[in-house]
Amino acid sequence: MSKTILIVDDSATMIMSIKTTLEMGGYKVESAGDGLQALNKLKTGLKPDLIITDVNMPNMGGMEFIQNARALPGLRFTPILTLTTESHASKREEAKKLGATGWLVKPVSGNDLLKVVKQVVPGA
Amino acid sequence: MSPLLAQFQAEASEVLEGIALKLMQLEKQPGDPSLMNELFRLVHTLKGNSGLFDFPEMTKVLHAAEDLMDSVRTGATSQSQNFTDQILDAMDFVGELCREIEAHGAYAPNHTAKSAQLAQALRALISTDDEADSNATPANSEADSLANPIPAELAHVPRAVLDAARLQVAEGAPCFWLTYKPDEACFFQGDDPLFRVRQTPGHLWGKIVPTAPWPDLSALDPFHCALAFHSIALAPLEELAEHFQYMPDQVEFLALSEAWLAHPEGQSITPQPGLELYSTSQVQTEGLSLENSQYLAQLFHSQRQILNLAGDADTQRKRFQAVADVLSKCCQSLGDTRAQSRVVEACDEALSSGSAAPLLAWLNDANAIVVPKAGEAPTPGVVESSPSETSPLKAQDRSEEPSIVTATTASGPAKSLKVDQAKIDRLMNLIGELVVSKNAIPYLAQRAENQFGVRELSREIKTQYSVINRIAEEMQDAIMQIRMLPVSFIFQRFPRLVRDISRKLGKEVSLVLVGEDTEADKNIIESLADPLIHIIRNSLDHGLETPEVRKAQGKAASGTLTISATQEADRVLIEITDDGKGINPEVIKRKAYEKGLVDEEALARLTDLDAIQLIFAAGFSTAETVSDLSGRGVGMDVVRSAVERVNGTIQLESEVGKGTRLRISLPLSMAVTQVMIVESDSQIFGIPMDHVVETVRIPRAAIRTIKHSPTTILRGRVVPLKSLNGLLQIAAAPKANEQDELAVLVVRLGTGVVGLIVDDFCETVDVIQKPLLGILSGLNVYSGSALMGDGSVLMVLNLKEVI
Numbered sequence: 001m002s003k004t005i006l007i008v009d010d011s012a013t014m015i016m017s018i019k020t021t022l023e024m025g026g027y028k029v030e031s032a033g034d035g036l037q038a039l040n041k042l043k044t045g046l047k048p049d050l051i052i053t054d055v056n057m058p059n060m061g062g063m064e065f066i067q068n069a070r071a072l073p074g075l076r077f078t079p080i081l082t083l084t085t086e087s088h089a090s091k092r093e094e095a096k097k098l099g100a101t102g103w104l105v106k107p108v109s110g111n112d113l114l115k116v117v118k119q120v121v122p123g124a
Numbered sequence: 125m126s127p128l129l130a131q132f133q134a135e136a137s138e139v140l141e142g143i144a145l146k147l148m149q150l151e152k153q154p155g156d157p158s159l160m161n162e163l164f165r166l167v168h169t170l171k172g173n174s175g176l177f178d179f180p181e182m183t184k185v186l187h188a189a190e191d192l193m194d195s196v197r198t199g200a201t202s203q204s205q206n207f208t209d210q211i212l213d214a215m216d217f218v219g220e221l222c223r224e225i226e227a228h229g230a231y232a233p234n235h236t237a238k239s240a241q242l243a244q245a246l247r248a249l250i251s252t253d254d255e256a257d258s259n260a261t262p263a264n265s266e267a268d269s270l271a272n273p274i275p276a277e278l279a280h281v282p283r284a285v286l287d288a289a290r291l292q293v294a295e296g297a298p299c300f301w302l303t304y305k306p307d308e309a310c311f312f313q314g315d316d317p318l319f320r321v322r323q324t325p326g327h328l329w330g331k332i333v334p335t336a337p338w339p340d341l342s343a344l345d346p347f348h349c350a351l352a353f354h355s356i357a358l359a360p361l362e363e364l365a366e367h368f369q370y371m372p373d374q375v376e377f378l379a380l381s382e383a384w385l386a387h388p389e390g391q392s393i394t395p396q397p398g399l400e401l402y403s404t405s406q407v408q409t410e411g412l413s414l415e416n417s418q419y420l421a422q423l424f425h426s427q428r429q430i431l432n433l434a435g436d437a438d439t440q441r442k443r444f445q446a447v448a449d450v451l452s453k454c455c456q457s458l459g460d461t462r463a464q465s466r467v468v469e470a471c472d473e474a475l476s477s478g479s480a481a482p483l484l485a486w487l488n489d490a491n492a493i494v495v496p497k498a499g500e501a502p503t504p505g506v507v508e509s510s511p512s513e514t515s516p517l518k519a520q521d522r523s524e525e526p527s528i529v530t531a532t533t534a535s536g537p538a539k540s541l542k543v544d545q546a547k548i549d550r551l552m553n554l555i556g557e558l559v560v561s562k563n564a565i566p567y568l569a570q571r572a573e574n575q576f577g578v579r580e581l582s583r584e585i586k587t588q589y590s591v592i593n594r595i596a597e598e599m600q601d602a603i604m605q606i607r608m609l610p611v612s613f614i615f616q617r618f619p620r621l622v623r624d625i626s627r628k629l630g631k632e633v634s635l636v637l638v639g640e641d642t643e644a645d646k647n648i649i650e651s652l653a654d655p656l657i658h659i660i661r662n663s664l665d666h667g668l669e670t671p672e673v674r675k676a677q678g679k680a681a682s683g684t685l686t687i688s689a690t691q692e693a694d695r696v697l698i699e700i701t702d703d704g705k706g707i708n709p710e711v712i713k714r715k716a717y718e719k720g721l722v723d724e725e726a727l728a729r730l731t732d733l734d735a736i737q738l739i740f741a742a743g744f745s746t747a748e749t750v751s752d753l754s755g756r757g758v759g760m761d762v763v764r765s766a767v768e769r770v771n772g773t774i775q776l777e778s779e780v781g782k783g784t785r786l787r788i789s790l791p792l793s794m795a796v797t798q799v800m801i802v803e804s805d806s807q808i809f810g811i812p813m814d815h816v817v818e819t820v821r822i823p824r825a826a827i828r829t830i831k832h833s834p835t836t837i838l839r840g841r842v843v844p845l846k847s848l849n850g851l852l853q854i855a856a857a858p859k860a861n862e863q864d865e866l867a868v869l870v871v872r873l874g875t876g877v878v879g880l881i882v883d884d885f886c887e888t889v890d891v892i893q894k895p896l897l898g899i900l901s902g903l904n905v906y907s908g909s910a911l912m913g914d915g916s917v918l919m920v921l922n923l924k925e926v927i
Contacts, residue, residue, distance in 0.1 A: 004419055010165075010169060011135060011169045011172065012131055013128065013131045013132045013136075013173040014133045014169075014172060014176070015129055015178065016127070016131050017128055017176050020128070021295050034285055039920060054162075055527055056165040056168050057165070057624070058165065058168070070312065074314055076311075077311055077312070078314050079314030079315070079316075080313075080314050094357070096313060096370075099313055099314070100313065100314075101311060101314035101315055101370065102369070102370035103175030103370070104177055106172040107172065107176050118316075118323070119320060119323055119367065120314065120316075120320075
C-alpha cells in the first residue's frame with residue numbers, strides 16, 4: 001500500500017510542484033485548495049498518512065485547519081507538516097502547539113521534501 | 125514551457141490582478157485587517173511560487189513586498205499612499221517579468237538593477253528594524269557538549285558497539301551520544317519517536333528507557349509518552365540536528381571522544397533493564413563461532429589501539445584488565461586454552477610492569493597465528509549490519525512502488541477546471557452545426573407526408589424531432605454557460621485605471637462599480653474591454669472637472685464615475701455615468717461644422733440629442749488639446765464600431781453641467797442568432813429577432829400618407845411604413861391577404877420603430893450567421909448568410925443599412 005499524502009494549499013502551482021515530487025517518490029497524493037475543503041475531505045472518509053498544509057489560505061487558514069483536523073476521530077496521531085515561507089519561529093511554535101508535527105520552509109526542494117516526508121510518515 | 129511553469133503563469137496573472145484589486149479596496153478602507161491579510165496572502169503565495177523557479181529577481185522583489193506588507197499588517201509600519209504606489213510598482217515589475225516569461229520561457233537578465241532598486245524602496249518603507257529570523261541552531265555546540273560529564277549510560281553500551289564506534293572515531297568519523305526525551309504529548313503532534321530514532325542518520329545503537337518508574341497498569345496512560353531514547357549515531361552534528369529539527373528542545377547531543385569509548389572503567393558488561401535497539405550482540409556471540417576472522421582481526425586491532433592510548437597508571441591498569449578480559453574470552457570461544465593462559469600471563473606481566481608491552485606482544489603473536497591474512501578490515505561489519513535489519517522491508521516497499529505510481533488516481537473532483545478556449549470554441553461550433561442540422565428534420569417530416577403520403581411516419585419523425593430539439597437546446601444553453609463570464613472580468617481592471625489616470629490629471633474620482641456579477645459571453649466581454657477603457661478615459665479626461673472647478677460650481681470635490689451592468693432579457697446593459705460637465709451640444713455642432721461633418725442646413729435642424737451623437741462620427745475629436753490619455757486621433761467612432769461589431773448598440777445622453785451617460789446594450793451571446801423569416805416577392809429573407817418588435821396585419825385602409833410617406837398608427841403611436849420590396853429595389857408591389865391586410869413587421873432601429881411591409885411572415889429559426897466573403901462582402905444590406913435545414917441559403921438583412 002502506498003502512503004497517501006494530503007496537500008492543502010491555495011496555490012495550484014504549489015500543489016502541482018509538491019504533488020509531482022511526491023508522486024515520483026511513490027506516494028499517493030490528494031489535494032485541497034483551503035482548510036475548509038481539506039476538512040471536508042477528511043470528514044468524508046479520506047485517511048491520509050501525512051498532511052502537508054499551507055498556513056496562509058482563504059476561507060480557513062492552516063492554523064485553524066490543524067486545530068480542527070486534530071479534533072477529528074482517527075486524525076489524532078496523523079503527522080501534519082506546515083508549509084510556509086515564514087521563517088519566524090513564533091509561527092512554528094504556534095503551529096506545534098495546535099498539533100503540527102513539523103514544518104517545511106518554502107520553496108522546498110524535491111529531495112528535502114522526500115527526506116522530511118520519510119522522517120515523519122511511519123513505515124514509508 | 126513546462127506544465128508547471130504554465131500553471132505558474134496562469135496563477136501569477138490571476139494573483140497579480142487580485143493584488144491590484146485588493147490594493148484599490150484597501151485605499152478606500154485603509155487598515156482593514158481582512159483586506160490586509162488577503163493582500164498579504166496573495167503576495168505570499170506569489171512569492172512562494174516564484175521560489176519554485178529560478179527567478180531570483182522576481183523572488184527578491186516579492187520577498188521585500190511581503191516583508192513590507194507583513195510589517196504593515198502587524199501595525200509596525202503605517203499604511204501610506206506611498207505604500208500603495210510602491211507595491212503597485214513592484215507588482216507591475218513582476219507582471220512585466222511574467223509577460224517576458226510567457227513569451228520566451230524566461231526573462232532577460234537585465235532586470236537585476238531594477239529589482240534591487242524596487243526591493244530597496246520597499247524595504248525603506250519598513251519603519252521598525254525588522255527582527256532577524258530567529259532560526260537558531262537547535263543543538264548545543266560541540267564545545268558545550270565536551271564540557272558535559274560522560275554519560276553514565278555509556279557504561280551499559282555493549283562493548284562491541286563501543287569498539288565499532290571507537291574505530292570510526294579513530295578514523296575521524298563524527299560520533300554523537302544522543303539523548304532524546306520526546307514531549308509527553310508528542311503522539312498528538314503526529315510524532316512517532318521510535319520511528320524517528322530508528323531513522324537517525326548513522327544510527328549505531330540505541331536504547332529505550334522509561335523516564336520514570338512505570339505506574340500501576342490501571343494508572344498507565346498509553347497516549348502519554350514516558351520514554352527516553354539513548355542512541356549512538358555516527359553522523360555529523362548538522363545532519364543529526366536536521367533530523368531532529370522539529371524538537372530541538374527535546375534532544376541533546378554529546379560528542380563522543382575516543383577515550384570515552386574505550387570504557388576506561390574496564391567494567392564487565394552487566395545486562396541492563398531496557399530495550400536495546402539494533403544490538404550488535406548477535407555479531408559478538410555467534411559471529412565468532414562462524415568463520416569470522418575479519419571480526420577477530422578487528423577486535424584485536426581495537427584492543428591494540430586501547431593499549432596504545434595514553435592515560436594515568438590507574439586507568440592503564442584497568443585497561444590492561446579489560447583488554448585481557450576480552451582477549452581471554454576470545455580464546456575461550458575459539459577453544460584455544462593455551463593462548464588463553466598466555467593472555468593471563470601477559471596481563472599479570474603488564475600489571476606488574478605498568479607497561480602494555482606484554483599484551484601487545486601477545487596480540488602480535490595471536491595476529492600471526494589466528495588470523496594469517498592480516499585483517500585490516502577497515503569497515504567494521506557491525507556498522508553495516510545494524511541498518512540492514514530494516515532493509516528487507518524497505519526493499520519490499522520499493523518493489524511495489526512503480527506499479528503504485530501508475531495507479532495513482534487524480535485527486536478528488538476539482539472545483540473548477542481550466543480548459544483551452546479553442547476546445548470550447550470547437551464545442552460551440554459543433555453545437556451550432558447540430559442546431560442547424562436538426563432543422564432538417566421537420567422538412568423531412570413534411571416530405572414524408574406530402575411526397576410519400578405516410579402521415580404516420582411524419583408524425584413519428586416530428587415527435588422524435590421535438591426530443592432532439594429539446595436536448596440540442598439544452599446542450600446549447602449548457603455550452604453557452606461555459607463561455608459565460610462575469611463582467612467583473614474586465615471591471616476589475618478599472619479601479620487601477622481610474623486611479624492612475626485621475627492622479628495623473630490631478631482629479632479626484634470615486635469609481636462605483638455595480639452589477640459586477642452580471643454574465644455575458646466571453647467574446648462579448650472581451651470585445652468590450654477596449655471600448656470601455658476608452659470611454660473611461662474620455663470621461664476622466666473631458667467629462668470630470670478638476671476639484672477646484674467642481675467646488676466653484678457647488679459640486680463635491682470628488683467626481684463620481686459609475687459603471688453598472690445589468691441583464692435585460694437576452695441583453696446586457698452597461699451604463700457609464702459621470703457627474704462631470706456634460707457635453708455641450710453647441711460646441712459639438714460648431715466642431716462638426718468646422719470639420720465639415722454636417723452642412724449648415726443640417727446643423728439648423730439638429731436637436732441637442734442628435735448633436736451630441738455626432739461625437740460618434742468618424743474623425744471627430746472635441747479635445748482642445750490632444751492629450752496622451754484619450755484624444756489619440758481615434759474617437760468615439762471606434763468605440764461605436766467595436767460595440768456594433770458584436771451586435772451591440774450604444775446611446776449617449778448628456779446634460780450640460782450635470783454629466784454624461786453612455787448606455788451600451790449587448791447581446792448575451794453572439795454565436796447563434798435567432799432570425800425571423802419573412803417572404804417578399806417569393807423570396808425569403810432573415811431578419812434578426814433582436815430588431816423585431818412585433819408582427820401585425822394592417823388593413824390597407826389604415827395606412828395614411830403623412831409628409832409623402834406611408835404611415836400607420838399603432839396603439840396611438842405613429843409608425844412610418846416602408847416596403848421591403850421598395851427598399852431592396854424589387855419592382856413587385858407588396859401582396860395583401862384575402863382580407864386586404866398587409867403584413868407589417870415592426871422593427872426597432874436605434875431609438876425609433878419602423879414598420880416593414882412584407883408579403884408574409886414565416887417561422888423564426890436559430891441560425892449561425894456566416895459573414896459574406898469575397899465579392900459578396902461588398903453587399904452591405906446583408907449582415908450575413910445562413911444555411912437552412914433544407915439546404916437552402918437564407919440571406920440575413922442588415923436593417924441599419926437597408927432602411
